Amino acid sequence: MNAEIIAVGSEMLTPWRQDTNSLYVTERLNQLGVAVNFKTVVGDKPKHLVDAVRIALQRVDIVVTIGGLGPTEDDLTREAVAEALKASLKRNHELIAQLYARAATRRMTLTRNNEKQADVIEGAVVLENPNGSAPGQWLDTVYGEHRKLMLMLPGPPSELKPMMDEQCMPRLRKVLPKRYIATRVLKAALIGESVCDARIAPLYKEFTDVETTILAHLGDIQVNLMCAKPALDLARARVDSLASKIEEELDDFLYSSQGETLEQIVLYYLEMKGATLSAAESCTGGLISERLTSISGSSRSFVGGAVVYSNELKSEFADVPPSVLERHGAVSKETASALAEGIRERCDTTLGVGVTGIAGPTGGTPEKPVGLVYISVSDGKQTDVVERRFSGDRARIRAYAAQTALDLVRRKLM
């Protein structure tokens, strides 16, 4: 079975906004063994929308529309789907009553326009929306002699997600052929995409029944495995078998075999070892701290640290001796080491990490070019420091520096 997702809304045809809902819906459909073959973004022009729905009905089994179910003039998905299917729309009086009841509890007055949210396509099942006003619709129908499923979902993620999970997934499970899907997400840090692929391709090519996808982003590699079988045990066994071969091949580049983020793994290792961490960040400017503290519960292992952009603060907060700064410069092995050692002492943590470098685009010199970054980890007894030369723009250099720092902490804890 395959699907097309149609995201409806003119704002997603501007340079400023993109459809992200389809990622969520894709994940859920994939769990049921349904592949997404096409995604279409279409605006609020009725003819465009009708044509997009017709094209989708011709080329896939399941059509999911997202958005365009609200009360405004631009919300035309109901009308367009009805026209594409040559079906009629009927105003559902029970739904109208619900709309007015909902408005009353919110002390809102409804304009007549709102009533169109109660228009239901002939033969469709209404999908209740406890998180918003516009209900969704589910239609199991025939188009051009083929059976088609049509799902109409609201655009706001807080309405879409529960409706997909609680109302569409059980219905899809009943209707779709029984298949069991096992998935695994393996993650590795700081290995090139092509190098990674060259190393694991001989492995996954032997598992033709496991779909393997490699994604790389700013020093983070994600290997996705998916297998569908008539029984869950069979699917799991295949995925696990390939996963362990990949784990062995990628060795210590691999940091997670269950899809966790690098910051989650670092915090997990810290907690497991009863260790704590602090960070002194110059060129990453808070990025390492921000990634760690984005995880709930991080305060148990990550106490904080300092953003030491100026030389004065490097000394004030991480006790970097002014003589080191003078002799070796702010961007040097020595300063990185002193940052890691100093912040560790000052924060009284098991480990300290220090980063200093030139994120650019200005500030580079022939000896110390943009992209040069020193990263150090200290445990009080031993201080490791690495030199890296990252390419790309400011954001990329900072992201790679933060990723490398977190990975060094992980390796130190291994």
Add this chain to the structure above:
Amino acid sequence: MNAEIIAVGSEMLTPWRQDTNSLYVTERLNQLGVAVNFKTVVGDKPKHLVDAVRIALQRVDIVVTIGGLGPTEDDLTREAVAEALKASLKRNHELIAQLYARAATRRMTLTRNNEKQADVIEGAVVLENPNGSAPGQWLDTVYGEHRKLMLMLPGPPSELKPMMDEQCMPRLRKVLPKRYIATRVLKAALIGESVCDARIAPLYKEFTDVETTILAHLGDIQVNLMCAKPALDLARARVDSLASKIEEELDDFLYSSQGETLEQIVLYYLEMKGATLSAAESCTGGLISERLTSISGSSRSFVGGAVVYSNELKSEFADVPPSVLERHGAVSKETASALAEGIRERCDTTLGVGVTGIAGPTGGTPEKPVGLVYISVSDGKQTDVVERRFSGDRARIRAYAAQTALDLVRRKLM
């Protein structure tokens, strides 16, 4: 004139990766007065790709394909476009020579497969790609008795963007009817989307020739204005006239009338006043520092600060008296004020900002629920502190707290 963008690649039909290139291409097309009517994502199956190109040729004037021009078996855009147009593909020997020359300077050996990158559609102009191996193609042709432009661009953004700017834009300008487009981006902080719309809708509804779009994201509002006229002066005058009315209406909620980010504006005000800033962040965990330091040149005004997750560090780095923490708690007006005052003193800056709160999902109590955040700004003479109760998940609460802190600094500097 209107366009469709077809993003080619199976990875964009997974739950993990989405097309972002189309935003860039959309921006460029909009600059020429070309509206994007559809966006399609399609995988590597030849039939799907051919059909998608055919559908696009039937419904728009300009078709832009992105991706699928590389040397692998999955790179099938050339073949698919040729089939859709019923045109032939010819191997271009000059391009083959260039491919081998390029590989030689990189000390790479080329497999025969690479030669398909030199296949050119009958009648197409080759778009050189100085940043990669796969050239693009430009085709001005007729399909079903209508003139169509077909642009085939490579997927990597570092190849796509220069090719679009340097080779496609001049060609499009020559071919498209002369229209002049003026745009303005106004930005406001911490005003609700519907409140903002209610206030400015009466204004922009009077300017029917200016297209107005409002986008809201995590406390950041963006109002986009666009106007097309036969002369640039006319277009600019209309956009500027509406912009000044909106500026007046939104008053001090508005922080930028030229599209700058809030952190850029804060840094600009700091520099203009010869002032400096430091930050002591608890619940935002480095987010404020990270946003400021993401801007090149920020070191002139933002010296850094501390991420003070633990109580100990609040005292160690921002001199918060332990008695304040004991009496009022880490999440309190008093602690926020002490953080702002303390970090300002310690970093010797004009202004200090302090943030403390409960980002959740755990750690809330009936008196101090998840989402409660105190934010303070001090200039040494006066310390302002605000209490906010943000809703949503951890990421949203942190984002709103950082946005509010930056906005308070901006207001202090105004």
